[in-house]
Amino acid sequence: MCDSSAIADLLRAGLADAGTAWSLGTFGAAAEFRRSDDEDVAPLDGGRLGLVSPRGGIGLRLSEALVPFAYETALGETWSHAVALCLPDAEEIAEARSTVTALGADSEALRGEDRDALMFDLGFGLRTCVVGLRTRHPDAVDVLRAACGTPALDPQDPRLAALPRSALTLVFDGPIGRIEVAGDAGAGGPRAHVVASVLRLGRTHPATAPIPAGLVPHAHMLPPHPCKNASGTAIPFDPARHDAFQALLGRWGDPALFALKQHGLGQGERPDRMPDRWSRSVEKVAQAQAERLRACCPQAEEVAQDQSGTGQVVSGHQALS
Structure with a gap:
């Protein structure tokens, strides 16, 4: 069993580092939270673990079953790295809905002022998280209510694309936390993707990730890479960043x-x-x-x-x- 206090320290250190990005979801559908060094962020209320910014937010739930797993994978002439936040294979969300479903007010919203807005499960039926859309805009509510009971609704559906982006917030919510992405987040900040063709493969993670048998990654912590910046552009090799991840690899790999x-x-x-x-x-x-x-x-x-x-x-x- 992992040391829960050490895991809490790991997550808090990652949240405190503006260069660390996060993802939550599954292979083919995930939300990412990232921020710039000078971005306005605030801790969550009620002592919850996480951050909010004007463009989105992340909230994490500590669990005795949570297992961090650090790894590196070869990527052409370079490599990628991550700390996967895993749960045992049997740990899944309470209900994986395969049709669009109205869930009522989003009482778990990261900001208090968003908790009366309405949440809709978009119906992807994923094992690791709910892909939801939150709104209080009357036209958006009408579109989503009309879609209830129908198969999965792509966030890029033309009916949604015609609505004001600022009126919609994508929410990926699972057993270990949630990431929220404002519809008008813009480039370089929180973002999300849903790729139906990849979801159909039914994988929980890429085949290149050496996740131990019996564990399923529900989220990833992505510390600064020594060879590229947050946008993926190559930078001169940074030995300090390299050493920092080697310490994580030695502890959690x-x-x-x-x-x-x-x-x-x-x-x-x-x-x-x-x-x-x-x-x-x-x-x-x-x-x-x-x-x-x-x-x-x-x-x-x-x-x-x-x-x-x-x-x-x-x-x-x-x-x-």
Whole structure:
């Protein structure tokens, strides 16, 4: 069982970092919460864990069943990273509705002033979250009520697209929390997507993510990446960001895969693990990271070579400590 206080600290640290983004949902349908360094944000009322901004918000629910799982995956010449927030496979939402359904006032809205607005389940029938639309606009309420009882309503449906964007808020709500996305959030802030063709695959996560058997990711914490900014644009390699995620990987990742990656960076013996798709991905990540560390930390490379005799490179902070 995971340490609940350590998990709370992990989540609070992520919320406090403007560079950390969040996603909640499933493979093919997810909402994301992200913010800029200077964006106006406020904590949730009632002592709840989360943040709101003018463009949306995130609220998280701590659970004894919650399992953070940090991982990296090879991505072309670079890599991606995340901390998946997982629950056991048996943990699902109370009711997965397959038709548009009126749910009444949204009493769980992140802002108090939104709790009298009406919520409609858009009918996607997902295991991990409800995809809902909240509004108090009379025309929007009429459209949604008319759709009740019909199959899933795409958020991009022409009937909704004709309404004022400011009148609609997309809500992804599940067992470990919710993300709200204002209809007029604009670029660079909270956003959401629903891709029916991907949902039909019935997967809970991409095949490249090494989520342990028996766990289902319900959300992801996405700390700042050392090679790209929040918009995905490449930036010069940032060793501090790299080290920060390695600490998360060491605490919350797969110990064998982490040891394999450390071996690839010149630290420690190769673990006794049979090669598989995950180990091959980790080896590619180690190679990509070694190249960037070698380019930005040539002195660290010399120290690593002297200490290990392997010619492999480790982080400058780690090699010189």
